[in-house]
Amino acid sequence: MLAFAYSLTCILSSHPIVKKIFTDKNNQEKVVQESGLDWCIVRPGGLTVDPPSGIINVIDGEAGSITRADVASFCLDAVKTADFPYIGKTPCISSVGGTSWVKDRSAKARGMEE
16 A cells, blocks of 8 residues: 555656645745744644544554544644644654654653652
8 A cells, every 4th residue: 555655646746736736845844944943844644524533643654534623733732832742843643543642741751850
């Protein structure tokens, strides 16, 4: 499946219209990354309109689906959580597979003694 997805991406990215879209996306991300600001570019899997599941996983590889509400929650955490671990990164998120993003507000998690 991964080889098929990679092949399909290669084929589509060579199409003139899709190539322009990928070029624009890459240029926009570069502007954000070089802005000097704190940033997090979120790459969700397939978006659903289901009720929020509360399950948000950071995926290394192929992402599954995720609700729009869960994506919004992850984005809000990026703004509201002081020690958000994905600042300066481009996490791919999904409700299927990966490593769960769990808020741990304990002093130990922040490197302080309790």
